[in-house]
Amino acid sequence: MSRAKIRAKLPTKSADPTVDIELTVNGERVSAEVSTRMLLSDFLRHELGLTGTHVGCEHGVCGACTVLINGVAGRSCLTFAAQAAGCEVRTIESVANKDGTLHPLQEAFRDCHGLQCGYCTPGMIMNILSSFNSSAPLDLSDEGIRDIISGNLCRCTGYQNIIAAVRQAAKAMSLG
Amino acid sequence: MKPPPFEYCAPRSLKDAVELLAADPSAMVLAGGQSLIPALNMRFAAPSRLIDIQHVEGLKGVVIEGGNIIVRAMTRHRELELNDEVFRANPLIRETMAHVAHVPIRNRGTVVGSLCHADAAAEMPSILLVTDGSVVTESPRGRREIPAADFFQFHMTTSREPDEIVVEAHFPVLPQGAGWAFEEFTRRHGDYAIAAVAAIVTRAGATDVVSLSACGVASRPIRLTVCEQIFAAQGFTDASFKAAGEAAKEYVTAPDDIHATNDYRRDLLASLVVRAVEKALTRSR
Ligand SMILES: Cc1cc2nc3c(=O)[nH]c(=O)nc-3n(C[C@H](O)[C@H](O)[C@H](O)COP(=O)(O)OP(=O)(O)OC[C@H]3O[C@@H](n4cnc5c(N)ncnc54)[C@H](O)[C@@H]3O)c2cc1C
Ligand code: FES
Ligand code: FES
16 A cells, blocks of 8 residues: 655644844843734744753643743743843743852752752742742741742642752751 | 734824715724724624724823813823822722733723723723723714713623724712722633622711622623612611522523633622622721
């Protein structure tokens, strides 16, 4: 039986409306022409190759895609790249020091066994960093830390070790 | 890419935004995107054009003026929640906002967006309703103010015309000495309410006034007028609390869905009414 060959009839270029954007990602200026419907999560991962930002649900529930937008945590799956034009975006790739040594929060996650598969970890870290930088008072009670991470799902750790990691990091960073 | 294709505009002036919206019947306003983008990702919505209002001049910030907290369209949830002047003027707002989703969603979602989205289980619409607030819209026909009681029509349906942009929400300042409370039941922190009650108790000697609203228990946020009347007539006694709880239960037909049955929601409502009024009462002077 001979099979018909697949003929490449697919368009090589998307016919979507596009928009020109300029933004800062991890301190670097980036300009690009993107589809208007390009999500920031897809832009970071597929266009810039920053695959540290994970994608779980794409409707805002799991928190895996959390990045910093102008210093505060936001869901990159619920933000169009076009909306981030002119913004400063920070992803997990910018958290460790240039020489590869870990940030105190990453260190604490390792020490406390705050991750297993690591899928949720980038979103957790970016969200917790945002809380550390926020003007809102930092509540380091179990309940307060649970509130901070309540928008991030983890299917592995059972959260206890993440709570310990947040507390250890806050202490190491003299916060709270 | 998950969302359907659309044309994207980011006008700088309100005049341009209004014109862009009026020119295309299937255009939609994009504020924080925290309800609209999930809907697009799931292809529940397919607008031809999105009008991103984040850069529109004059739509940012909060002012307190003439007895109202004026929340402009691009004010993010978190901004209103952390504003200390707003807390002093109406502490019910901060207490309630802790229940709206999670901080990263509140960092980007707007208060006005939440009112326009008008989910029947959403918290902020019930606050606009219990405080007798309003929204102000702008369209090619000019400005108009819509009281909360007329604005929320049904689950995800408001009396906003398709060519109107909501530019402000007005949350009245609480009267001096008024007590307040927001009591919610959810299975997980940050979820939409299975049932929630907002209460304001204003003590004025013989004429104490109780204002009550609920969300999650009907096809839109509702005022619990029957309960308000019981407290007005009977004051705060064991019997009046019990009667108000029972009356609330009889008053509503709640959604019957995978999260909870109608009966369960009505039971919750009765308990939440009692809890909210008790708490508001202890906070009143
Ligand atoms: C995981 C998750 C959990 C959530 N949990 C809750 C919760 O517990 N309680 C709750 O209340 N909400 C919850 N939300 C929704 C959240 O509060 C949204 O931020 C809010 O409902 C919409 O605000 P927005 O600025 O993001 O609006 P958008 O998503 O941009 O817009 C929402 C709708 O309103 C319209 N709109 C927005 N602004 C205007 C305007 N100025 N004039 C005219 N139309 C306008 C849009 O066209 C669209 O139809 C949750 C969201 C997520 C993703
Ligand atoms: S992928 Fe964005 S919240 Fe789940
Ligand atoms: S470590 Fe696996 S999901 Fe959190």
